[in-house]
Each structure stands twice: as C-alpha cells, then as structure tokens.
Amino acid sequence: MSFIDIKEKQIDLAPRRVSGRQLVGSDAEQSGGAVPKKSAQPQHGMYARFGKRALDVFLILLAAPAVLLVCIPMALMIMMDGGSPFYKQARVGRNGKLYQMWKFRTMVQDADVQLKRYLEENAEAAAEWQHYQKLRKDPRITPVGRILRKTSLDELPQLLNVLVGDMSLVGPRPMMDGQQDLYPGRDYYDLRPGITGPWQVSVRNESSFADRAGFDSGYAREQSLATDLKLLFATVAVVAGGSGH
Secondary structure, eight states: OTTGGGGOOOOOOOOOTTTTEEEEHHHHHHHHTTTOOSSSSOOOSSSIIIIIIHHHHHHHHHHHHHHHHHHHHHHHHHTSSOSSEEEEEEOOOGGGOOEEEOOOOBBOTTTHHHHHHHHHOOOHHHHHHHHHHHHSSSSTHHHHHHHHHHHHHGGGTHHHHHHTSSSSSESSSSGGGGGGGGGGSSSSSSSSSEEEEETTTTTGGGGHHHHHHHHHHHHHHHHHHHHHHHHHHHHHHHTTTOOOO
C-alpha cells in the first residue's frame, strides 16, 4: 500500500494475532477488549532497529539552525498575547509509556475550561469531539495559533521530543492517554509516535480511530527508509498546500 494515495486504498483492519492467536470473539471478551501495550511480535530489520533513530537525529541536527531562526520570532509573537509560547500535554508513547509532548501554544490560556463549556452548549460539536477528538472550528484557537496550525509550524517544538527519543519524525499520530479506550489496534504501541505519518498526510481531520489503527498497521508492516522519505516529502507538500490541522 502506498501511503501517498492511501485515501484511495482499502484500509486493512483484519484482526491481528496476539501471542499466536487472534484477539477476537471470546478471547476479546475475556480480555475485556483490552489491547496489549507491548508488541507480541518484535520489529525486525536494521532500519527499524537502528537506522530510523539515526535518521531522526541526523535530520534534526542538520536542520537545527534554520529551525531556530523560525522558532524564535514565532515564540515572541505568541508571547504578545500573554503566557508561555509553549504548551505540553501527556501523550502515549511506545509500549504505552507516557511522555510530555511539546507544541507552540495555539489556544487561549484557559483552553480546557472553554472546551468543556463549549461542548456542553453545542451538541453538534460534542458529537464531533466524541468521534474525532478534534473540532473543525475550534473557538479556543488564537489568531496567531490559526496561522501556525494552518502551516503546521506549531509542531516544531516536537523536534525536541524526537531528539530525546520520545518520538520519531515519522510514525503514528500521538495519542492522548484518555483516547486509549477508543483505539482498536495494537500496532501503535510498537512504534514511536511521529510528527508526521500516513494519517497526517492523508485525510487529516476526517479519520476515525478505526481508520488510524488501519494506518498504523499499514505503516508497521511497510516501515522502511523509502517509506519514511516518501512520507517526509509528502508532508512538505501538505504543509506547502496549507492543509494543516
């Protein structure tokens, strides 16, 4: 499957084998529907084991001067409306380990309080949030934040997460701790979450958690240097086209 035109492909959501058997039917019921957070099948191949991490570090160090030139004025613009230019939130990493993911702040200071109030007053938005855990028209986003999201520049601080090994440049979309019960797959837990990946360069806001599980499964099977380079180049095209969050 090519992830560049993944919208045109049928997503493979076939049950995966866990410890030599499929987690379906009575097995799933006995496990309470829980998904193992550690891979029953270790990743193989030199690239997955060593090359991918080496590529991450090399590309970040190579791009560091240019990234700093962009990040410094961006941080100053965000600070003009008060508060820190950065935002961190706990996300689920490889093997289910939680880590703090960094982004440029694109929302108002009391974003969580405003979200709760907005969803209580807007049933349609509440249904959208329940299905996607995102809102197309999020009232919490600041004017500067809207530009950062449109260009995906708010993701740049995640390069620090990649540098310390919590994330990879390419991988599954980082999942919040409270979203784990909504995720029907296991392959996410085999991989480091990515700044970009098959989900990020395809349907963006329109994919459900079942779709995301399918993307992650496909990426886990096809993980290679060629796949990662294709996805990185596709990300540049997506950002240049302004089809961010």
